[in-house]
Amino acid sequence: MEIIDFRNAQIMEVGQEEILPILNYLQRPTNSFSVEERYIVVSELLKAVQSSDLLETVLKFLFSNKMLTETSISRKIKADFANFSLPHNTAAFSVLSLYEYFFKMSAWLEDATKAKGGNATTASFPSLQIRADKNSFSHNLDEIREYFRRKMTIYAAHFDNEKSLPERERHLKKLIGFLAELAYEDNTTFYDRDLDYLRNKLASLTEDNDAVQKKSAVHIFYGIGEEVFDRIASQIEKSEANLSQIYRRMFEDKLIHCKAEKFRDWVNETFDLEIGKIRVKKSKPSELDQLYLTVYELSKRRKYL
Numbered sequence: 054m055e056i057i058d059f060r061n062a063q064i065m066e067v068g069q070e071e072i073l074p075i076l077n078y079l080q081r082p083t084n085s086f087s088v089e090e091r092y093i094v095v096s097e098l099l100k101a102v103q104s105s106d107l108l109e110t111v112l113k114f115l116f117s118n119k120m121l122t123e124t125s126i127s128r129k130i131k132a133d134f135a136n137f138s139l140p141h142n143t144a145a146f147s148v149l150s151l152y153e154y155f156f157k158m159s160a161w162l163e164d165a166t167k168a169k170g171g172n173a174t175t176a177s178f179p180s181l182q183i184r185a186d187k188n189s190f191s192h193n194l195d196e197i198r199e200y201f202r203r204k205m206t207i208y209a210a211h212f213d214n215e216k217s218l219p220e221r222e223r224h225l226k227k228l229i230g231f232l233a234e235l236a237y238e239d240n241t242t243f244y245d246r247d248l249d250y251l252r253n254k255l256a257s258l259t260e261d262n263d264a265v266q267k268k269s270a271v272h273i274f275y276g277i278g279e280e281v282f283d284r285i286a287s288q289i290e291k292s293e294a295n296l297s298q299i300y301r302r303m304f305e306d307k308l309i310h311c312k313a314e315k316f317r318d319w320v321n322e323t324f325d326l327e328i329g330k331i332r333v334k335k336s337k338p339s340e341l342d343q344l345y346l347t348v349y350e351l352s353k354r355r356k357y358l
Contacts, residue, residue, distance in 0.1 A: 069101075069104070069107060083288070083343060083347070088154075089158075121149065126149070145190075152194065179193065181197065228251055274303075285345060296320055314331070317330065
C-alpha cells in the first residue's frame with residue numbers, strides 16, 4: 054500500500070511490514086499530514102500491530118521521535134498492561150495517542166481563547182482511565198472528547214477577533230474537518246451538535262464575505278488549486294522565493310489562472326505580507342518541489358474518492 058493512500062484505507066489492510074515505513078513518513082518535516090491526522094493515523098496503526106516484538110519496536114520509535122511522550126501516564130500504562138494480552142496493550146497505547154492529542158490541543162485552545170479575550174474555563178482536563186481484565190477493555194476517552202469539544206466550541210465563538218475574513222474561514226474549516234474526521238473514524242454522532250454550530254457559523258461568515266470572495270481566491274485558483282495551496286502554505290515560510298516557486302508549479306499545472314502580479318497582491322492581502330515580486334523564472338529543484346508533488350497527488354486522489 055502506498056503511504057499516500059493510507060488516509061482512505063481500512064486499517065486491517067495495512068501489512069505489518071508497512072507500519073514502520075508509514076511512521077517514518079509521518080515524522081518527516083515535509084509530510085503532508087496535519088497534526089490531527091498524524092495522531093489519528095498513529096492511533097490506528099497501533100491497533101493494527103499483531104506481535105509483541107513489533108509493538109515494542111513501534112513504541113520505541115514513537116517515544117524516541119516524540120510522537121508519544123514519556124510521562125507518568127505512559128509509564129503507568131506500560132506497567133499496568135505488562136501482564137495483559139497483546140490486543141489490550143495495542144488498544145491501550147492507541148487510546149494514549151488520542152489522549153495526547155486531545156490534551157495538547159485543549160491546552161492550545163485554552164491559551165488561544167484567552168488571547169482573544171475569552172474566559173478561561175475552571176474545569177481541569179480529565180485524567181485518562183483505562184481498565185482491563187482478561188475478557189474486557191474500557192476507557193474514558195468519551196469524557197475527554199467531551200472536554201475537548203467544549204474547548205473547541207468556546208474557541209470558535211471568538212473567531213471574530215481574527216484579523217482577516219480568510220483567516221477566520223480557514224480556522225473554521227480546519228476545526229470542522231477535524232471533528233468530521235473524528236466522527237467518521239469513530240462511527241459516532243457524538244460531534245453532530247458542534248459540527249452544526251460550526252457549519253452555521255461558517256455559512257454566516259461566508260455570506261458576509263461574499264464580496265471579498267469574488268475578488269479573492271475564486272479568481273486565483275482553479276479546480277483543486279485552493280486546497281493544494283492551503284496545504285502547502287501551512288507548512289512553509291511564506292517568503293518571496295517559496296511563493297514564487299509554488300506559483301510557477303501551480304501555474305504550469307493549471308491550478309492558478311491569474312498573472313503573477315495578481316497572485317502577489319492576493320497573498321499580500323490574505324496573509325498580511327509585503328512580497329515585492331513573484332518571480333516566474335525556474336529555480337533549482339528543492340524539497341519544496343517534493344512537498345508540492347506529494348500534496349498535489351494527494352489532493353487529486355481525494356477529488357475522485
